[in-house]
Amino acid sequence: MARLLLYLHDLSATGVTRNALALAAALASDHDITLATGRATGTLAAEAAGAIDLGGHGPRAAHRLRTLARALSPALALSAGNRGHPFFFAALAGLPHLRRLYRFSNDIDHRDSRGRRRWWKPLADSAQLALLRHSADHLIAVSQPLAADPRLAAIPLTLIPNSIDIAATRGAAALPCPHPWATDQGPPFIIGIGRLTPQKDFATLIAAFALLRRQRALRLLILGDGPQRPALDAQVAALGLTGWVSLPGSLPNPMPLLARAAVFGLPSLWEGASNALLEALALNTPIVASRTAGNAVTVLDHGAHGLLVPPGDPAALAQALLLQTGAEAIRPGTRASHFSRETALDQWRRLLANEAARLPPLAPPARFP
Template sequence: MVVSYFHPFASGAERQALAQGLELVRRGHSVRVITRAVPGYPIPDEDHRGVQIHRWIRTWDRGPLFAVSFVSGLVRALRRLRGELDVIHTHQALWEAVAAGAARPGLSGLPTLVQPASSGYYGEAQELLRTRGAPLLRRAILRNTHFAAISDDIAREWLALGVPPGRLTRTASGVDTDVFHPGPSLVEADLLPRPRAVFTGRLHPQKNLPLLLNAWVEVARRSPANLILVGPGSDREALTALAASLGLADRVQFVGAVPSPAEHLRAADLFVLPSVAEGMSNSLLEAMATALPCVVSGVGGNTDLIAPGATGVLVPEATPEAWSGALLTLLENPDEARRLGRNALARVEAEFSLRAVVDRYVGLYRELIARAG
């Protein structure tokens, strides 16, 4: 597996790679992860619960030198390990995919599977088109053996970039239903009173949290509900100031980073995700597995997971009025909210459990290995 950062540094793609890696190890497979060296974390090689982590990619911080150093470092790492690998799976699709494509001539036919992490402005396809030298980089990326799209939106973007339909498989992210499930919470007493809406994830511009805070003004005026924001991020200070300026200081709680959001999800009454772009959100899958009714933006992989009126609510307009209306509808109709949560849980158990998703990836790995001879 190839991913830019990895345990203990984690956001969406990293968390999914770790979960899948641990499940593969549980089944008896050997999993190696090639990732970046992290300043101040002086462990180049680590065994994390059976997953072998190699922090071998040393990079310059930014600009063209970052790209050159990342690609050259990853090419060297792949060639160093080629005799011990059956398949290479990148969990991101810009510089990781460029390097995997560039390395292929020296990999003795080893199959490479490229999996973009997201779509839209923050996705790799659009980032590629904004990058200097995009035509050359695109050619390197298309040298990879196969592509995996975790949402319909990602599939459309990469087919438009020239990936042949026969070399792209629709896949999905998975959630560990042994960890994320309904039940009592151990953090109930630490949170603002119910009813509670919870957001879990990075406090980052991609998540569009100022929109949620502006919508919460009307929610707070018309209901006793409180908003709980769980996760780290560069936007926390600005969001805290915005909440105070909107008169929400006593109705919004910033929890910060937690090892796992499972307990906070079990302490919630609904889940909210106003992102401007998503691949297939781990946070949304975790909330669905906890049987929470979910109110999410109609973007990316959100539209693959949420069937309006069946497994949750898609908000098509990025306006405070649309969001406050959607949230209040569920807060004022708890029976409907519980129905949506039960349906969301049933869909996750049937289609998106970690075991089911890894089953599909193992099948794809075996197919690619067989084709490679």
């Protein structure tokens, strides 16, 4: 039984957190797993009751993680998402007899809606990748575009796409939901799910909805929290959409709403691999996604199981949403079966076993006369 130290930046309601917690739970029967996090607070804290709280992301927290690793002597240490990689690297630098794994959960190149990057971002990315080339024993990519990035070619890499527990997702969709739109008789609604950040580009979804409302009676529901809430609320008011757009924050179980939605919208400017996209697949909800939303092109098989649009284009998004809320909507069908949880777990088990086997045996203690 390999001992694994799993590091999460925090326990907020992100795809990285959900995937890491699902992985830890599924592998607990055949691995000795310790979960450590920079902050043990957040929407998903109740699902990680045994997590070790490092108390932040500064030097003291890094020292705590390093001390924990020394005490546990794990064979493997895994950083679950991009945001935690620099901290993870610094905390564990130089520790012997430890295989370091980094999971790339998101696009390395982050651009704004005009295709621009902040001037310092390439420098920061290059510095981080240079450090990883010296410390990483193995990388895990969640999508084919990430796996194909030439900057990662020097490090052993395995592609393990995000996965979905189809039965559990459908079971969650049958549970009661407190939001009134889950049961009311109002107009159909479009749903978006994710952090309210520039990356998710919900501003374009709202702008597209304003165009769509001129042609069809619909509502828009955006689930999530984040720093863009004031700007999005102001946009809704400015467009005269108050009462037609709901931003209730995060919900512990959004599946009943995702199952009932007329269409799921994923307008992200960048992604790694969207969990919500897989959940929409499992629930057979019609989908419209931007081509830059991580592996959406692959997941939707180039448009065979949902519509794909250019990023940051409200008119194109509105037209696709109009089609997907009509009688000729393209549904995912059985596409979710290609991303089953069982397949991904088999890949993880093989990877962890292979990495643990690469560690040389510990030297016996020295003998003194």
